[in-house]
Every structure is written in C-alpha cells, then in structure tokens.
Amino acid sequence: MNRDDLAVLTFRLSRRLLAIEQPILDRHGVPMWSYAVLTALSEGPTRSQASLATAIGADKTRLIPVLDDLQRRGLISREPDPTDRRVRLLSLTESGQRIHGTIHTEIRAAENALLSDLPQADREAFVRSLIRLSPR
Amino acid sequence: MNRDDLAVLTFRLSRRLLAIEQPILDRHGVPMWSYAVLTALSEGPTRSQASLATAIGADKTRLIPVLDDLQRRGLISREPDPTDRRVRLLSLTESGQRIHGTIHTEIRAAENALLSDLPQADREAFVRSLIRLSPR
DNA sequence: TATTGTTATACTCTATAACTATA
DNA sequence: TATAGTTATAGAGTATAACAATA
Numbered sequence: 301m302n303r304d305d306l307a308v309l310t311f312r313l314s315r316r317l318l319a320i321e322q323p324i325l326d327r328h329g330v331p332m333w334s335y336a337v338l339t340a341l342s343e344g345p346t347r348s349q350a351s352l353a354t355a356i357g358a359d360k361t362r363l364i365p366v367l368d369d370l371q372r373r374g375l376i377s378r379e380p381d382p383t384d385r386r387v388r389l390l391s392l393t394e395s396g397q398r399i400h401g402t403i404h405t406e407i408r409a410a411e412n413a414l415l416s417d418l419p420q421a422d423r424e425a426f427v428r429s430l431i432r433l434s435p436r
Numbered sequence: 437m438n439r440d441d442l443a444v445l446t447f448r449l450s451r452r453l454l455a456i457e458q459p460i461l462d463r464h465g466v467p468m469w470s471y472a473v474l475t476a477l478s479e480g481p482t483r484s485q486a487s488l489a490t491a492i493g494a495d496k497t498r499l500i501p502v503l504d505d506l507q508r509r510g511l512i513s514r515e516p517d518p519t520d521r522r523v524r525l526l527s528l529t530e531s532g533q534r535i536h537g538t539i540h541t542e543i544r545a546a547e548n549a550l551l552s553d554l555p556q557a558d559r560e561a562f563v564r565s566l567i568r569l570s571p572r
Numbered sequence: 573t574a575t576t577g578t579t580a581t582a583c584t585c586t587a588t589a590a591c592t593a594t595a
Numbered sequence: 596t597a598t599a600g601t602t603a604t605a606g607a608g609t610a611t612a613a614c615a616a617t618a
Contacts, residue, residue, distance in 0.1 A: 303567060305475070305540075306547045307453040312493075312570035314450045317443040339441070350599065357448075359587065364601065386594045386599040404441075411442045418565050425561035426569075429554050431439060433562075434448035485577065495610065500578065522576040522617045 320414065324406045328399060333358065333366045338392065338400040341376065345391035352390060375399060456550065460542045464535060469494060469502045474528065474536040477512060481527035488526060491572075511535060 303309070318332075325335055336356045346352045349367065353360040367390070370376040375396035381387040392400065415423050439445070454468075461471055472492045482488045485503065489496040503526070506512045511532035517523040528536065551559050 303563070305457075305543055306550075306563075306566070307450070307457055307543075308472075308475075309566045309570045310446060310450045310453055312572070313566065314443070314446045315493075316570065317446055321441075321443055336444075339444075348599070357451075360600075361588085361602085362586065380594095384595070384599090388600075407441055407443075414442075414569065417568060422561045422565045425558045426565035427439070427442075429558045429562035430442070430445045430449065432553060433550065434445045434452060436448070486575090496577075497579085497611085498609065516617095520576090520618070524577075 317411070317414075320410050321407055324403060324410065328403055330399065330403060331366070333362075334370055335400075335403060337363070337366055337370060338375065338396060339404070341390060341392045342397065342400050342404075345389060347381065347389055348387045349390065370396070453547070453550075456546050457543055460539060460546065464539050466535065466539060467502070469498075470506055471536075471539060473499070473502055473506060474511065474532060475540070477526060477528045478533065478536050478540075481525060483517065483525060484523045485526065506532070 321332075325332060330338070333356075336358070337352065340346065340352060340356050346355070349363055350360045353363045367376065367378060371378050374393055377391050377393055378388050381389050415426070418426060457468075461468060466474070469492075472494070473488065476482065476488055476492050482491070485499055486496045489499045503512065503514060507514050510529055513527050513529055514524050517525050551562070554562060
C-alpha cells in the first residue's frame with residue numbers, strides 16, 4: 301500500500317486534535333500547558349515542581365508562569381513542604397478539580413465524536429494500539 | 437477505561453516517531469522539512485512554491501532556505517516557468533530521487549519495527565484508522 | 573493592479589545559565 | 596556543597612509585513 305509515513309500521519313492527527321481542543325480550552329480560559337498540569341494533578345498531588353515538569357514532558361522553567369497563573373486563579377494549592385521548605389507541594393483545589401472535570405468531559409466528547417467515524421472494532425484496536433505505541 | 441486523552445497519546449507517539457527518524461535524516465544530512473519536500477516532489481513535479489508549501493503544511497517563507505539548500509546540493513530542479521516567469525517549476529533530480537528513496541526505505545523499516553510490537557490484526561486496523569483520521 | 577517569490581523583521585516558544593533560599 | 600525553585604537571557608522556529616519581479 302502506498303501511504304504516507306507514519307510520522308506524517310501521526311503529526312497530522314496530532315494537529316487536528318489540537319485544533320479540536322483549542323476552542324474548548326479557550327472557552328474556559330485554560331491554556332494547553334495549564335490543562336496538562338490540571339490533568340497530572342487530578343491523578344493525585346505532586347511533591348516538587350521538577351517532578352511534575354518531567355511527568356508532563358515540560359521544562360521546569362516554563363512551568364513557573366503556568367503555576368503562577370493557576371495559583372492566582374485559585375485552581376491549585378502550592379505550599380512549601382514543612383519537612384523541606386525548598387520543595388513545593390502541589391495539589392488541585394476544589395475549584396481546580398471542578399474545572400478540570402468539566403474540560404476533560406468536553407474534550408472526551410469531542411474525541412469520541414471523531415472516533416465515531418470508525419467501525420467499532422477498528423476504533424477499539426486503534427485506541428489500544430495507540431496506548432501501546434506511546435509509552436511515557 | 438481510564439486512559440490519557442487522545443491528543444496526549446498522539447502527541448507522545450508523534451515525538452517518539454520523530455526521535456526514531458531524526459538519526460536517519462541526520463545520517464543523510466537532510467533536515468525534516470527538506471525530507472518533506474523530497475517526499476512531496478517524489479509524487480510528481482510541482483508548479484509554484486506556494487502550492488508546495490500548503491501541500492506539506494508549511495509557510496511559503498520558511499520553505500525558501502529549504503529549497504535553496506536542496507537546489508545547491510543538486511537534489512531538486514527549480515526553474516522559472518517559461519509561460520509565467522513568476523512561477524518556479526520544482527522537480528526532483530535523479531540524485532534527489534535516489535536520496536529520497538534511500539531515506540524513505542530506512543524510515544519505513546524503522547516504522548515497521550515499531551509496528552511489529554502489535555498483533556497483526558491490530559497493526560492493520562491501526563494504520564487504516566490513522567489514515568482515516570488524518571486527512572490532509 | 574494582482575500574484576509569485578524573496579527578504580527583513582518581529583514574535584512565540586523553548587532551553588541555558590545565573591541567582592536565591594533552603595538543606 | 597548540593598538541591599528546589601526562580602529569574603534573566605539567548606536561541607530556534609515560526610509568522611507578519613514589506614519589497615522586487617513579472618503578469
């Protein structure tokens with residue numbers, strides 16, 4: 301079969317998904333990296349900003365303004381660890397949990413709409429394979 | 437099932453594929469955008485640089501240095517259209533065809549190695565779905 | 573006047589290195 | 596002295612706007 305390279309196809313889909321999500325994020329005033337942080341913290345609190353940075357594949361320096369903004373808006377809690385005051389303990393506030401849940405639900409709905417183009421068997425195989433091919 | 441967003445998974449795979457291809461491209465001294473141009477032209481000559489740019493999802497201005505380099509290395513032909521001298525006719529030289537073929541073969545081999553992690557049925561469904569979900 | 577290609581410039585994103593505070 | 600976080604700066608990549616040639 302004469303198809304494009306996998307990298308091209310994947311890159312194209314990646315851009316398409318981003319374009320689908322952007323309006324949702326815009327509507328909630330949450331930039332993509334902020335959403336990535338909310339998602340990471342929704343799985344549990346994090347000790348140290350550096351570990352959060354590597355967890356979401358970002359640089360620790362470019363996380364700072366993101367965390368500043370989330371904190372200013374009351375979406376995360378960010379306090380020095382009493383046992384080692386160099387470290388910041390990060391977690392979602394109630395408000396942060398709520399906004400993450402809302403956005404996440406909307407994004408999933410949009411993604412499912414996209415996937416509904418596929419026959420069910422392919423859809424399942426696609427998601428399963430994607431998970432397998434994209435380890436952290 | 438509790439999985440990451442599709443956008444995250446796709447982005448992760450995209451980066452992984454890029455990391456796999458980079459050493460191959462480096463070995464041949466061909467940057468990614470140059471390879472994109474070679475690939476586009478391997479499907480046939482192009483009339484006008486602007487149409488080539490949109491075809492590969494690039495900006496026409498950032499194509500210029502790419503084309504300059506490919507031309508200097510004798511991999512593409514780039515001549516004014518005699519019927520409209522504003523337009524440049526672009527095509528691969530023999531040398532350009534050869535290097536594209538070599539790189540393309542190596543990249544496909546690397547991609548197939550990656551896909552071989554998957555059971556055959558999933559592999560086929562994955563590629564089929566990816567093509568369907570990433571229209572130009 | 574409109575269009576193709578080119579150049580120059582500005583802007584965004586990201587990474588590097590230096591600095592502060594805690595240990 | 597070493598580490599977490601922060602700030603300042605520089606670099607790459609990209610897009611915007613002005614320009615030259617041709618129609």
